[in-house]
Every structure is written in C-alpha cells, then in structure tokens.
Amino acid sequence: MLDAALDAVKQWSANNPESDDGKVLSARVYLEHELYDETRSALQQLDDASSAWRSGLLVGIELEIRLGNFHLAEKKITDWRHRYGTDQALKRVEEMLEQQVTDEETEAPAVVTPTMADLYFRQGLVEKALILYQKLLKQDPENVLYQNRVKQIRGEQHGAADENDCFTLECHHQKLTRWLSSIQRRRTHV
Structure with a gap:
C-alpha cells in the first residue's frame, strides 16, 4: 500500500506543485516509507505562513524523532506549543518522543x-x-x-x-x- 500511496502522491504533486497540503502529504508518505531526505526536502518547500505549516511541523517533529534527533524534536515541540498550544496531535508526538528516548536509554x-x-x-x-x-x-x-x-x-x-x-x-x-x-x-x- 505504501508503494501505491507514494506513486499517487508523486503524481498528484507533479500535477499540483504549488499545493502546500500536497507537500505535507508527500512528506508524510515519504516519512512512512523511511525516505528521510525526501521528507525533509518536501517540508523545506513549505511557507511558514501557509495553512499547511502546522501539519508540516508535526511531520518534521516525527522525522527528528525517527532520526534520533531528540533534542531537535523537543525544540520543535516547544515551538509548536508557543504557536498553537497543546492538542491531541502534539500529545501523540510527545508520547512518541518519550517512548523513543526511553527505548534509547534502556538500550x-x-x-x-x-x-x-x-x-x-x-x-x-x-x-x-x-x-x-x-x-x-x-x-x-x-x-x-x-x-x-x-x-x-x-x-x-x-x-x-x-x-x-x-x-x-x-x-x-x-x-x-x-x-x-x-x-x-x-x-x-x-
């Protein structure tokens, strides 16, 4: 399914290169496919004034967690909290970060x-x-x-x-x- 999603997102993005929502969706699919450079590249194309910035920031936090950049993920979580407050999406990535840090420490x-x-x-x-x-x-x-x-x-x-x-x-x-x-x-x- 991920391969089909990746192909669909690439095709849609090629047809809609200006869509910030499409860039976030591409980043999410790349992240799930463990294509971390492509994920970062898609996120770097976002404008911080875009309505999709918030979703992109969440994908960016998850990227840093998966890469093991826990301090950078914490910084981005702090940025999120200052901009948007706390919500379920943030709590989910905070739990993910906490679990990864715990796993690293036990290893x-x-x-x-x-x-x-x-x-x-x-x-x-x-x-x-x-x-x-x-x-x-x-x-x-x-x-x-x-x-x-x-x-x-x-x-x-x-x-x-x-x-x-x-x-x-x-x-x-x-x-x-x-x-x-x-x-x-x-x-x-x-």
Missing part, C-alpha cells in the same frame, strides 16, 4: 565508559554519545571534558535546527561544511 549499556561515548561521537551517533556523556556526567559532574562534549553535541543539534531556516548562500555553505565534516569524521572512524 544504553549497563557499564558506560568514556571510550564508548567517544566512539559513538566519532561515528556520528551523537544522540547515543549524548546519552552516555550525560550518564558519565552524573558519575563525575565536575569533568570538564564531559561537559564540553555535551555542549558540543547540543550545539551541533541546534545547528541542525537552523538548517531548516537556511535561505542564504552563506548559510547553505555552512550547512554543507558541517555535513562534509560529519562524513569525514565517520569515514576516519569506521
């Missing part, structure tokens, strides 16, 4: 070492690294290395949040530079 190893956290970080698995560094900070709250690494990871995630609002050539250049450094970091440690 974390019982014994946490700085080496393990560093390996996750170097491989680009920043959410997993963040969880481990936070556990290490609970054991050693004065450790400056752990504090700095947590700040660095959160900074990268906030940088990712800014990418959605990227409209200038310089902004795109910075985005591509971060992307390239992430790929290089992953290649050297795989």
